[in-house]
Amino acid sequence: MSTYAGRGLHGQVVNYVGSRIMRGDLVPGETIDLDALLHDFGVSRTVVREALKVLTAKGLVDARPRLGTYVTERSRWQLLDHDVMVWRSQDDPDPLLVLELGEVRQVIEPAAAQMAAVRRSDEQLTRMSQALAELEEKFDVEGDLHVEADLRFHRAVLAAAGNELLERFEVVLEPALHARNSLVIRHESSTEFLRKHRAVFEAIQARDPDTARMRMQELVAGAAEDIASILSKKPSTKALLDARDRAL
Known part of the structure; x- marks a missing residue:
């Protein structure tokens, strides 16, 4: 089963964060450490920003002033999205x-x-x-x-x-x-x-x-x-x- 089809590091960031949310490693309301993503993947802020746009479209994350980027409530998740289902069913x-x-x-x-x-x-x-x-x-x-x-x-x-x-x-x-x-x-x-x-x-x-x-x-x-x-x-x-x- 294939996961998010985005290529290169962009796709890796999307799959990494999406999988962590589905496994419960990142829970609703928790802030995502963007600096850690930059460091761990060795990517630019543009790459991380584009990856987060994908996850936002799937209802998994959002951003607020002073709060930063955070995991949304489960009720907002696009559960019929192919990638979301794959992340929930893998491992x-x-x-x-x-x-x-x-x-x-x-x-x-x-x-x-x-x-x-x-x-x-x-x-x-x-x-x-x-x-x-x-x-x-x-x-x-x-x-x-x-x-x-x-x-x-x-x-x-x-x-x-x-x-x-x-x-x-x-x-x-x-x-x-x-x-x-x-x-x-x-x-x-x-x-x-x-x-x-x-x-x-x-x-x-x-x-x-x-x-x-x-x-x-x-x-x-x-x-x-x-x-x-x-x-x-x-x-x-x-x-x-x-x-x-x-x-x-």
């Missing part, structure tokens, strides 16, 4: 992000599969088939190879739904699959994981919208249940999950 993923991404997938992807079964073209079905074949081939390979194939499969389903806004859902889908992979590697058997994907494909191939919706619901719900089960066993996240459940 040790934010458990709240992982859970909420799973819930969003359950809302959106079954409907997308239902629409794809009606609207898909033969070319789109071929792309799904190729992604599925690659997923089956690479699932037992170490690393992220099967995650990339999985992402291509789900992207193909979204594209076949024939809705441009749904197709853009990949900004959520990519970090969701990578974060799930970091938590659920080999939790579900390869046979069951691949069976669920093939069942989605076959329903779309047969132009059976109701079955396509049902099979995708089974697939994404299973992933969400796996994640919730794993996270509930981590002492560091149990309190967060309990507080979240009480708020529902």
Whole structure:
């Protein structure tokens, strides 16, 4: 998964500060030490200023006279921004992000599969088939190879739904699959994981919208249940999950 695409030192400063905010190293209200950035990266004030403009546009930082540049309240963060999601899902993923991404997938992807079964073209079905074949081939390979194939499969389903806004859902889908992979590697058997994907494909191939919706619901719900089960066993996240459940 790629982070902020800015080149050189400018991009490094953006990714460094953005990642620190997402990890909680810099908390809302905390002032950012600009002199430290200048020293640590050996850059000019212009480079730091441009990097902070990027972070301001993402809602992560702001500046006030006499207060300086500070981290904003979470309510201002652009949580659907691609870079923000990547920063939250890299390394040790934010458990709240992982859970909420799973819930969003359950809302959106079954409907997308239902629409794809009606609207898909033969070319789109071929792309799904190729992604599925690659997923089956690479699932037992170490690393992220099967995650990339999985992402291509789900992207193909979204594209076949024939809705441009749904197709853009990949900004959520990519970090969701990578974060799930970091938590659920080999939790579900390869046979069951691949069976669920093939069942989605076959329903779309047969132009059976109701079955396509049902099979995708089974697939994404299973992933969400796996994640919730794993996270509930981590002492560091149990309190967060309990507080979240009480708020529902």
